Amino acid sequence: MIIDCHIHCGLGNSELLTESGITYKNTVETMIQLVKIYKQKGIQAxxxxxxxxxxxxxxxxxxKDSGLIYRTPIRAFYKKGLYGDFLGEHLENTKDxxxxxxxxxxETPDFIKIILTGIMSFNEYGVSGAIGLSQGECTAIIDHAHQSGLSVMVHANSPKGIMMALTSGADTIEHGYGIDDDCLHAMRESNVVWVPTxxxxxxxxxxxDENPMKKYRKVSERYFRQHQQQVKKANAMGVNIALGSDSGATLVAHGQGTLDELGYLLDCGLTEEKLESIGKRVIDF
Incomplete structure (x- = not known):
């Protein structure tokens, strides 16, 4: 069973966009096509x-009637003025x-998504976007979700951002670029799932060479190789790792992106059986 624990169904679909925004008709047709694409690739959840x-x-x-298991936070939450405006709603403070x-x-989300940090810089290797929430804000928001019976996925990069997510009670860490050994140990001890994308x-x-993203190949290669080594280390340590492709992102096609991610994780020493087991745990949160 192939389970992709991190996609964006609303991204990577140019046919959804019109001059007046997103139309319901086009959205339904596109979502039907997405279901077909994922099922044709053998992806079940x-x-x-x-x-x-x-x-x-x-x-x-x-x-629900397709045989494809699907979970959604509907919209993510991010700190006002920082990264995340295309992914959901901004937060001003804990009360907000x-x-x-x-x-x-x-609207009955299946879980809550928090964007704690920005993305990694393509121009300066190793630099992550700012941390948006304070420790107190992050903890309070995650606690509120848990009290409401919902798990929390947290987008977090950089050691400081990842550690804040862990100590605030995150259920899964998404991306986790720049992760260090302290974070890996904390992740293992807290039994949190890492979705390294x-x-x-x-x-x-x-x-x-024809792709406009070619100018970022060298820095992207550095991020990939460094992240790959940390995934290998995490797996050897017994950290819970789930497959998440970030499909819908640039050059991560729906369906094929999941199979790409599976290949990268298998190269890191994970097994399909382990990925299925952790994926089921994440989907059932």
Whole structure:
């Protein structure tokens, strides 16, 4: 059973976009096609990372009769003024975050998604976007989700951001670029699941000369190789690792991106059996 624990169904679908925004008709047709694509690739379950449109609600409804298991946070939460505007709603402070989470819960998300840090810089290797929430804000928001019976996936890069997510009670760490040994030990001790998303940088690193992303191949190769070594180390330590492709991101195609990620993780020494086991745990959170 192939389970992808991190996709974005609302990204990577240019046919969704019109001059007036996203149309319901086009969205339904596109989500039906996505289900077909994933099923044709032999992928049985998906966990979304959300987007500002909240299109995951439509895919969730379609998937119920398709045999494809699908979970969505609908929209993610990020700190106002920082990275994440295309993925969901901004938060100004703890009170605002709890209020907006309560409003989102009326749409019955399967879990909560928090964007704690930015992405890794393509221009300066190793530099991550700013941490958006304070330790107190992050802890309070995660606690509120847990009290409401929902798990929390946290987008976090850099040692400081990852450690804050871990100590705040995150259930899964998404991406985790720049992760260090202290974070790996904390992750193992807390039994948190890491979803390392190797495919985005790996696929950019091997793109063709005709691709506009070719100017980022060298830095992407560095990110991929460093991340690959940390995944190998984490696996040897007994850290829980799940497959998550970040499909919908640049050069990570829906369906094929999942198989790309599977290949990268197998190269790191993980097994399909272990990935299935951890994936089921994540999907069932």
């Amino acid at each position: 998906l966990r979304d990372g959300g987007d500002v449109s909240g299109v995951g609600i439509i895919l969730r409804a379609i998937s 975050g709890i209020r907006k989470m309560d409003a989102l819960m009326k 190797l495919a985005p940088f790996a696929n950019i690193a091997k793109c063709s």
